[in-house]
Amino acid sequence: MAKKGETIVTKLLGLDAKEIARQYEDGLRLALVKMTRGIMELWDHSMQNGDSCCVFQHNERTADYAFMLAQNMGWSKDDCVVVAEEGMIHDMGKLIVPPSVLNYPERLDNETWERYIIPHPKLASDVILHTGRAGKRLSVGVAQHHERWRGGGYTRKLRGKRIHPDGRVLALADCFDAATNHRPYEKNGPKKPEDMAEEIREDPYGQFDPKMRAVAADCFPEVYRMLDRIGLVRRSA
Ligand SMILES: [Fe+2]
């Protein structure tokens, strides 16, 4: 007798309807991530004379840090993959920011910051949400990657466990990568991975999930060295 949700096709494939739906959703999610990555890569490459903002590379590195942190936190493989996918696209909202703002060699004034930088997580998550169910899972971490454990982050000023674990992992991955690579406004240059790992361990401003800090500080410098070996660390403009 046929089981609920079982068709001739599902029977032939040896899969149940739930498994097929899961695989279908995984496929849609991957397609969405690949397309978004492609757009960011093209956007970066379309700029000339050193104007590239390297948003694509930052997203790729953030994904690697996020995956390793999630794995070292003991997350399931599926959850590690999803948080890495969110890392790959977390800053897609920056595509609406003019390169002259992203590459501005000083700290941005409040007006520019609020106009261009603050909206980028929400903008990205709204776009992703419009793609339907596959995007729903990805939109959460993307929307929350600038929230802070003790509050005061953006977009929704969430705090503590109200921030989804994906958002907490991405916050650590994003900050570590941003600090250890070239930033146009940072006169002292990128931080050393070991120094940034110590900052994360101490977390003087209460930015990060206390249960994730030590794990991140232990594994991030090794990820940095791996990225450096393959030429993905950016030390200067
Ligand atoms: Fe961001």
Ligand SMILES: [Fe+2]
């Ligand atoms: Fe970022």
